[in-house]
Each structure stands twice: as structure tokens, then as C-alpha cells.
Amino acid sequence: MFVLPELPYAANSLEPVISARTLGFHNGKHHKTYVETLNTLLAEADDRLSSLEEVIRETADDPDRRKLFNNAAQSWNHAFFWDAMTPAFKPPSGDLAKAIHTAFGDLTALRTAFVEEGVGHFASGWVWLVAEGETLKVISTHDADDTVPLDGVTPLLVCDLWEHAYYLDHQNDRKGFLQAWFDTLANWSLAERQLTAARGAGPAWAYPAATKA
Numbered sequence: 001m002f003v004l005p006e007l008p009y010a011a012n013s014l015e016p017v018i019s020a021r022t023l024g025f026h027n028g029k030h031h032k033t034y035v036e037t038l039n040t041l042l043a044e045a046d047d048r049l050s051s052l053e054e055v056i057r058e059t060a061d062d063p064d065r066r067k068l069f070n071n072a073a074q075s076w077n078h079a080f081f082w083d084a085m086t087p088a089f090k091p092p093s094g095d096l097a098k099a100i101h102t103a104f105g106d107l108t109a110l111r112t113a114f115v116e117e118g119v120g121h122f123a124s125g126w127v128w129l130v131a132e133g134e135t136l137k138v139i140s141t142h143d144a145d146d147t148v149p150l151d152g153v154t155p156l157l158v159c160d161l162w163e164h165a166y167y168l169d170h171q172n173d174r175k176g177f178l179q180a181w182f183d184t185l186a187n188w189s190l191a192e193r194q195l196t197a198a199r200g201a202g203p204a205w206a207y208p209a210a211t212k213a
Contacts, residue, residue, distance in 0.1 A: 001039045002052055002210050004032050005079050013087035017180045022168045030164060031078040038071040052076050052207040053148050060149040073144040076207050077126055077158065083205065084157045086187040096156075096192040103136035113138045114159075115178045121161055127178070129157040129191065131198035154198035155205075156191035 007027060012020040041047075042055070045068070049055045052072055059069035092100055092107065104110040110129070118127035121140040128139050130147055131154045140161070141147070147155045159181050160166075166177040190205070197204035 001042075001212075002035055002075065003208055004035045005082070005208055007082055009085075009087050014085060014185055017169070017177070017185055018085075018166075019169050022164075022166070025168075026160075026164060027078070027082065031075070034071050034074040034078065038068070038075050041068045041071060050210050052210070056146070056148040070144040073146045073148070076148060077144065077146050078160070079207050080155065080205060081126075081158050081160050083190055084159070084187050085181075085185040086189070087185075089184050089186070090188060092188040092191065094192065096188065096195050099131075099134075099136050099195060110136075110138070111179075111182050114182055115175060118159060118161055118178045119175045124162045127159050127161055128155050130155050131195055134199075154194055156194045156198075157186055157188075 004027075007023070011023045011027075014023060038055075042049070047055070047068075049058065052075060055072040056069065056076060059065040059072065062069070091097075097107075100107055100110050104113060114127060114129060117138045117140050121127060121142075123142070125140055125142045126146065128141065128147060130137050130139055132152055136156070139147075147153045159178060161174065166174065170177040170180075193202065194205060196202045
């Protein structure tokens with residue numbers, strides 16, 4: 001069975017951008033429910049896949065297993081999202097800063113692209129900074145869809161576009177949420193490690209492996 005990973009920071013440490021109340025609902029209820037439903041579906045199917053990434057890849061293109069995919073992908077997306085934030089914000093540096101400069105010109109241009117992609121995304125989903133080969137790109141995915149099944153794509157950062165991620169704190173101001181998130185919470189240390197992995201020099205982020213029930 002898969003576990004709900006512990007948050008890497010205190011529930012109130014992302015304030016004021018994300019309140020402890022929002023994080024409590026989002027992690028303690030939404031994410032927890034995805035993981036519990038995932039485990040129930042896997043048990044019912046007697047599916048013994050050991051990695052969540054494997055579950056996602058095996059179900060991504062199977063319409064008959066869409067419920068399993070949705071809960072697996074949402075479990076993965078949320079865990080990566082928690083790690084894609086930090087209360088100890090530091091701007092990108094080193095090879096990551098160089099890659100941002102090459103792809104976007106500077107961090108301000110990346111911020112504009114990231115926020116515009118998120119604001120322009122209709123309804124629920126996720127906005128990502130990804131590495132595809134040597135190129136950095138900003139993309140968005142709908143609902144539970146994520147980057148795991150995409151060949152040659154490594155996620156560096158992600159921000160949640162579902163309304164429950166920001167509505168208690170920002171109401172319908174998705175743009176304001178994305179701007180504040182990018183400016184104060186984005187975990188560029190994770191992004192740098194992911195870029196290193198994309199270039200073949202280390203392991204990429206992975207969801208905790210399944211444990212025996």
C-alpha cells in the first residue's frame with residue numbers, strides 16, 4: 001500500500017500565501033482521500049505494482065482504469081507539489097539559472113510565462129516547469145494528468161490550479177496566488193536537483209515506494 005507522505009514543513013510555514021487552514025484541508029483531506037482510494041482500488045484489482053510511477057504509466061492510456069489513474073496521478077501530483085514549495089525561499093542559481101536564462105531570457109520572463117500559463121488554463125489542473133532534453137518549458141495539464149507518462153520530460157516545479165488549492169486564501173484571484181507562489185514559495189533547490197536528474201547525473205524525484213499492508 002502507498003502512504004501519505006509527511007509534509008516537509010510545518011502547516012503554518014507557507015503563510016500568508018497558503019494558510020495552515022488551506023494546507024490542512026488540502027493535505028489532510030484531499031490528498032489523504034486520493035491515497036486511500038488508490039489503495040482500495042489496487043487491493044480490489046489485486047494489483048501489486050510497487051511504484052506509483054509504474055501505476056501511473058500502466059493506467060494512463062487505459063479508459064477502463066481511469067479511476068485508478070486519476071487517484072494515482074493525484075496522489076503523485078500532490079506529493080510533488082508539497083516538495084515543490086519551501087518556506088526557506090532561495091532564487092535559482094548555478095546550472096539552473098543558466099538554463100532559465102537560455103530558455104526564457106531571465107527569471108522575470110519565466111515568471112511571466114508560468115503565471116500566464118496558469119491563469120490561461122481553463123478549469124482544474126496543474127502548471128509545470130519541466131525539462132525536455134536540454135530545454136526548459138512551461139506547460140499545464142488538466143485534472144489529474146501529469147508528466148510521469150511523458151517520455152523525456154522531467155518536472156522541475158509544479159503549482160496546483162485546482163480551486164481548493166487557493167480559494168480560501170485568495171478567492172478567485174488565481175493570478176495573485178500564482179505570482180505570490182512563484183515569488184516566495186517555489187523550491188528552486190528541488191528544481192535544480194530535478195534538472196541534474198534530467199541530464200542523467202542523479203535520480204529524479206519519486207513517490208515513496210509501496211509498503212506491505
